[in-house]
Amino acid sequence: MFGAKDVDLSLENVSCGYGSKVILSGFSASIPAGEVFCLLGPNGIGKTTLFKSILGFLPILKGRVTIEGQDLNSLARAARAKLMGYVPQSQFTPFAFSVMDVVIMGRTAHMGLLGRPSASDYLVARRSLARLGIEDLKDRFFTELSGGEKQMVLIARALTQEPTFLMMDEPTSNLDFGNQVKVLKIIRDLADQGLGVIMTTHFPDHVFQCGDKAALLTPLGTRLVGPLKTVLTADNLSLAYGVKVTVLKWPDSSLDLTVCRPLY
Amino acid sequence: MSLTQSQPRRISLVGGRVDGLVLVAIGLASLVAIIVNLGLGANDIPISEVAHLAWRKILGQEVDPAYRRFEVILFGVRLPRVLLAFLAGSALSLAGAAYQALFRNPMVVPDILGVSSGAGVGASLAIVLGLPTVGLHLMAFTFGLGAVFLVLFIANVVGRGRSLLVLILVGVVVSALFGAVGSFVKYISADDQSLSSMVLWLMGGFSRSSSLDNVKIMALAFFIGAIPLWLTRWRINALAFGEEEAQSMGVNYESLRLIIIVSSTIMTASSVALCGLIGWVGLIIPHLARFLVGPSFSRLLPATILGGGLFMLLVDTVVRVVLPGETPVGIITSILGAPLFIIILCLGRKTWT
Numbered sequence: 295m296f297g298a299k300d301v302d303l304s305l306e307n308v309s310c311g312y313g314s315k316v317i318l319s320g321f322s323a324s325i326p327a328g329e330v331f332c333l334l335g336p337n338g339i340g341k342t343t344l345f346k347s348i349l350g351f352l353p354i355l356k357g358r359v360t361i362e363g364q365d366l367n368s369l370a371r372a373a374r375a376k377l378m379g380y381v382p383q384s385q386f387t388p389f390a391f392s393v394m395d396v397v398i399m400g401r402t403a404h405m406g407l408l409g410r411p412s413a414s415d416y417l418v419a420r421r422s423l424a425r426l427g428i429e430d431l432k433d434r435f436f437t438e439l440s441g442g443e444k445q446m447v448l449i450a451r452a453l454t455q456e457p458t459f460l461m462m463d464e465p466t467s468n469l470d471f472g473n474q475v476k477v478l479k480i481i482r483d484l485a486d487q488g489l490g491v492i493m494t495t496h497f498p499d500h501v502f503q504c505g506d507k508a509a510l511l512t513p514l515g516t517r518l519v520g521p522l523k524t525v526l527t528a529d530n531l532s533l534a535y536g537v538k539v540t541v542l543k544w545p546d547s548s549l550d551l552t553v554c555r556p557l558y
Numbered sequence: 559m560s561l562t563q564s565q566p567r568r569i570s571l572v573g574g575r576v577d578g579l580v581l582v583a584i585g586l587a588s589l590v591a592i593i594v595n596l597g598l599g600a601n602d603i604p605i606s607e608v609a610h611l612a613w614r615k616i617l618g619q620e621v622d623p624a625y626r627r628f629e630v631i632l633f634g635v636r637l638p639r640v641l642l643a644f645l646a647g648s649a650l651s652l653a654g655a656a657y658q659a660l661f662r663n664p665m666v667v668p669d670i671l672g673v674s675s676g677a678g679v680g681a682s683l684a685i686v687l688g689l690p691t692v693g694l695h696l697m698a699f700t701f702g703l704g705a706v707f708l709v710l711f712i713a714n715v716v717g718r719g720r721s722l723l724v725l726i727l728v729g730v731v732v733s734a735l736f737g738a739v740g741s742f743v744k745y746i747s748a749d750d751q752s753l754s755s756m757v758l759w760l761m762g763g764f765s766r767s768s769s770l771d772n773v774k775i776m777a778l779a780f781f782i783g784a785i786p787l788w789l790t791r792w793r794i795n796a797l798a799f800g801e802e803e804a805q806s807m808g809v810n811y812e813s814l815r816l817i818i819i820v821s822s823t824i825m826t827a828s829s830v831a832l833c834g835l836i837g838w839v840g841l842i843i844p845h846l847a848r849f850l851v852g853p854s855f856s857r858l859l860p861a862t863i864l865g866g867g868l869f870m871l872l873v874d875t876v877v878r879v880v881l882p883g884e885t886p887v888g889i890i891t892s893i894l895g896a897p898l899f900i901i902i903l904c905l906g907r908k909t910w911t
Binding site: 404 | 659662663664795798799800802805806807808809810811848853854
């Protein structure tokens with residue numbers, strides 16, 4: 295579907311922070327399109343700062359972020375938007391836009407400097423809605439949707455940008471249990487279709503449900519980056535979050551299931 | 559939160575065709591209002607005569623000497639005034655709509671960055687200095703622009719230009735400062751004559767600037783402001799979810815913000831310079847327009863331009879025809895605007911949360 299094979303997003307020795315205040319330094323990772331990369335760590339450890347720096351909302355203090363060797367900071371906003379879509383955590387707008395109005399915003403980068411959306415832009419928008427199975431929301435008011443529906447619409451908007459990578463900020467944080475599962479399944483499907491997904495989350499269980507790789511930031515300043523089974527171990531999670539946890543794996547190979555549970 | 563969530567949902571069905579029809583209807587209503595308005599006044603000219611004279615003028619034909627008196631009233635007096643009122647209403651409404659999109663707040667008015675209080679100081683100074691009308695217009699326009707650039711400069715120093723909240727706060731501070739300076743100028747003005755001119759000027763009106771030259775200036779300023787907003791109308795939509803999301807969708811946020819602020823300031827400053835302070839239009843008309851055609855700026859822009867013009871024409875009709883003398887426009891906009899606004903809020907009450 296995305297045809298973006300063998301494309302990597304690379305974080306090379308990235309330092310980020312606010313102004314002269316460095317929050318996180320020397321972070322490296324390589325994220326191939328087609329995988330789900332999860333960013334975990336306790337509050338205040340620099341997850342969001344790193345996330346915003348990758349998106350270009352904050353300047354990168356040292357190091358660089360590249361896609362196919364191209365430094366993202368050297369790209370114009372529109373060029374960057376064609377490579378990287380963003381699904382935010384907040385879902386607020388004061389104006390009663392229709393869902394189609396919102397989804398077509400995803401075509402902004404493709405419209406040209408003074409352009410307007412064309413028929414083919416609307417086609418892309420409708421395809422995004424169809425991929426998520428929410429075509430019937432098309433004419434509803436965004437402001438009147440439920441939290442779960444809003445989340446789906448914002449994912450559709452990001453897909454409409456036709457990016458190679460999708461940045462998702464705590465994609466399950468405002469959702470009920472059913473919608474969490476739905477969104478995690480969509481994330482998995484999108485990655486299987488070739489999209490690279492980078493998400494922050496507070497739930498190791500959600501990573502076990504849809505993730506390929508994880509980065510765990512710990513209060514000791516260590517960053518563990520790699521496959522889930524080496525990064526999200528009971529010891530590492532206990533260390534990172536300061537609570538005792540266990541990680542349980544389904545005993546035989548009939549089910550690929552891993553869960554994380556606190557021990558009291 | 560409750561204030562910003564009070565946006566009335568629109569009445570029309572979502573869909574391009576319905577919105578298009580609404581726009582055509584507002585356009586036709588505007589045209590009819592302009593023609594009717596030209597006929598109204600101290601000397602009522604029948605609509606048929608208005609149409610006849612206009613048609614002759616368009617064809618470039620000589621007007622029958624019997625109608626020469628009408629011709630002067632129509633084209634020398636009423637047409638400039640009607641056009642000036644329409645353009646001022648359009649400019650203020652569009653500036654309001656653009657600011658509301660930028661600040662993501664339906665309660666924002668075109669004056670929020672200090673343009674009106676700046677222009678007020680400029681005008682008061684011009685009156686104290688005894689400058690001719692052109693000087694007054696120039697002073698008002700320059701000070702209006704100057705106040706906004708001062709806000710941009712201070713906000714840039716204080717908040718490194720990043721935060722809209724800083725921009726609004728600095729706007730409030732600078733408005734207050736210019737308001738005080740304006741009051742001081744009034745206080746030190748030597749005679750009652752200039753004091754009353756200042757007060758009257760600030761209340762707004764169209765008769766003082768109803769010349770074709772002024773209409774040309776207002777039209778120029780309007781297009782200088784409206785064309786960039788038209789060209790960026792789809793990008794402006796992407797501001798609805800805030801700066802970061804707009805950036806992630808490919809919008810160059812800093813330059814778009816500057817385009818909106820400069821365009822709106824030029825439109826508002828020229829309107830204030832020529833017609834004085836006219837409140838409410840920039841708040842109510844965007845509300846009403848969103849109610850009719852929805853918040854998408856591609857439809858909102860024509861709807862606010864036509865709606866603002868139409869509303870201003872209506873107000874000027876009251877001033878010119880219904881009331882004796884020349885009541886300041888600013889008073890009538892508020893008297894008509896306040897209940898209208900409450901009606902809009904009532905219609906949208908369902909979505910108050």
